[in-house]
Amino acid sequence: MNESLNELLYRSFDTTLSDEEQQRLDEGLKQSEGLRQEYDRLKTMRRIMAEQPQPDFMPGFADRVLQRLEDGGDASGDAQLFFEALWLSFRRMGTVALLLLIAAISYNIGSSDNVSLRSAFNIPETTMEEIIEPDFYQELESLR
């Protein structure tokens, strides 16, 4: 089928063709069985689309609108988008942090001899003597 004639056929339903275009289309329709079939299919499709029953919202729609207006109007608009974006950002960062934590724990456990919380988090073994100032530590010891 001639593509430019096919294009004219589609346009003819939605706009007025020039005299020359209309003549070309009429001639094409006379001569081409394929174009005539396409014309019929297109006409049928447009009829079916136009005859579709109008859908409607569930009952009580007007009351829901008024209720939303009383509640401030924008219950699920910009605020919802903001919280959604916030949640998505934190979720991404949280996932990355969790993966890094797992990697660090695996490395720590792998590079130490035992499996313990201390080795998992690479906490150095410290004594009270190392944490507290020596003078104060001795004072504490003397009190025992």
Add this chain to the structure above:
Amino acid sequence: MTDEQLLQACKTGNTGAFKELVMRYQGQVAATVISMLGPGPEADDVGQETFIRFYKSIAKFRGDSSLGTYLTRIAMNLSLNELKRRKKKLSRFFSKTPEEIDIVDRDSDKKWYTDEARIIRKSLQRLEPDFRSVIVLRLMEGYSTQETADILGIPVGTVLSRLSRGQKKLRENLAPLLRESHE
């Protein structure tokens, strides 16, 4: 009461008048929103938002176009935004676009729609939003090409080319139904 009288009453904060306008035009808004998004809570939500936006900017309505056309424009813009949001959301999890994902029949749809209407709705949902919007406005709601262009804020030439491509895609999707109707 006429639309004009109801509008004047709305401007003074009369919610009763606003409710009357909602009931008068909810069918027209539903036709746009449900055809674009499919039935369900999202469509209901966008429908409500359409009227809320209208109420909040009622002072700006000068009556250049009919109230129905004005509401259709808001409803269409919000529906297209919702489709963009949906696409963004889906693209985080799937490589397919919303149009490529097969729409599952909901039980509620089966109650409301005939088999033919369900096939048409599914075929519509498979069209990209740009094509779907012109098909809905021109073929289903009966707006002229000029009105369709005004509602979408695009040139008439663009409407014509989108209509042409949209109808070709729709015709492929509806091929079994068209064969049946033709026989």
